[in-house]
Amino acid sequence: MGLFFSIVAFFIVALIGYLGYFSPMIFGVVIPYLALAIFLLGIVVRIIKWAKSPVPFRITTTAGQQKTMPWIRRNRFDNPSNAWETIVRMLLEILFFRSLFRNTKASIKDGKKLVYGSEKWLWLFAILFHWSFLIIVLRHFRFFSQPTPNFVSLLQSIDGFFQVGVPIIYITNVAIVVALTYLFLRRVINQKIKYISLSSDYFPLLLIFGIAITGILMRYFFKVDLVQIKELAVGILSFNPVIPEALHPLFSLHLFLVSVLLIYFPMSKLVHMPGIFFSPTRNLANDNREKRHINPWNNEFKMHYHTYEEYEDEFREVMKNVNLPLEKEEK
Numbered sequence: 001m002g003l004f005f006s007i008v009a010f011f012i013v014a015l016i017g018y019l020g021y022f023s024p025m026i027f028g029v030v031i032p033y034l035a036l037a038i039f040l041l042g043i044v045v046r047i048i049k050w051a052k053s054p055v056p057f058r059i060t061t062t063a064g065q066q067k068t069m070p071w072i073r074r075n076r077f078d079n080p081s082n083a084w085e086t087i088v089r090m091l092l093e094i095l096f097f098r099s100l101f102r103n104t105k106a107s108i109k110d111g112k113k114l115v116y117g118s119e120k121w122l123w124l125f126a127i128l129f130h131w132s133f134l135i136i137v138l139r140h141f142r143f144f145s146q147p148t149p150n151f152v153s154l155l156q157s158i159d160g161f162f163q164v165g166v167p168i169i170y171i172t173n174v175a176i177v178v179a180l181t182y183l184f185l186r187r188v189i190n191q192k193i194k195y196i197s198l199s200s201d202y203f204p205l206l207l208i209f210g211i212a213i214t215g216i217l218m219r220y221f222f223k224v225d226l227v228q229i230k231e232l233a234v235g236i237l238s239f240n241p242v243i244p245e246a247l248h249p250l251f252s253l254h255l256f257l258v259s260v261l262l263i264y265f266p267m268s269k270l271v272h273m274p275g276i277f278f279s280p281t282r283n284l285a286n287d288n289r290e291k292r293h294i295n296p297w298n299n300e301f302k303m304h305y306h307t308y309e310e311y312e313d314e315f316r317e318v319m320k321n322v323n324l325p326l327e328k329e330e331k
């Protein structure tokens, strides 16, 4: 049902985007501005919400030995005990998806044994997808800024390293399509994953797939007016919009899908991108045994705690009856 709904939703969105060439002003200027505003506002609201959520104690994911006696070997980056080790853990997570690398799969062997095995494909294609996406967006700065920033030429030459085809085929163009195909088919073919997949899993994949395919079609098959597109993009970003005389239907579609992605982003799971920086299970050092962390609003609310002594006093008789050890024998 989720899959069907996402496909229908995607085709409706795509049809609207394709027909956008009838109105260059609405689809070339108004909708992109609206999308940018919703995107920025949505992200700011999300960040304020995260920043305001109480984190009264350190929630630490302990995927390795924590710092303890000097002769016990510890795992610095899985279980960091200070700020710089935590920064390294964050970087490993953000740049290399370290926790996903440790992902395991469970299956039933010979009809009765539950076995866990290594599962690296998801990590590989997730890395391929995210890095390609980032590099493609960075390469697009040749449209967004005048003059074109230097890093764009560098990225273009690395990305077009194999010098195959005219125009040169970018490695990221192949990688993003392959990776998205894997990520999509994984949800459709694997019955266990299909069972837990929702429209909100399929739809963003279709949307990004649509953006990539329309971009590739524009670059390699249907020529669009890049000078006019650059004028439009620079105009929008410098708040000096120039309404284009005409929009190529493919470009209108590409831009509309990007606008829908921007609008959808802050209210969907895609917001994990900025969210990772606010994740208390990643961004806090595990120094609970080294330092005493006191909840900052204890005094403000005059918190009263039920101490162990009080607990023992309360249940002394019951505990004694079942032979539980007591710290104090009698009150």
Ligand code: HEM
Pocket: 133, 136, 137, 139, 140, 143, 170, 173, 176, 211, 212, 213, 214, 215, 216, 217, 218, 219, 220, 224, 226, 229, 230, 233, 251, 254, 255, 258, 261
């Ligand atoms: C989420 C953001 C975007 C993604 C993922 C994306 C993706 C792509 C991809 C994969 C291509 C194929 C060629 C290449 O890799 O350079 C492409 C081409 C293109 N994109 Fe985008 N795009 C995005 C945003 C935009 C925006 C905002 C514009 C508006 C200026 C735009 C305009 C174009 C144009 C004109 C081409 C054809 C390039 C050429 O002929 O060399 N894209 N896009």
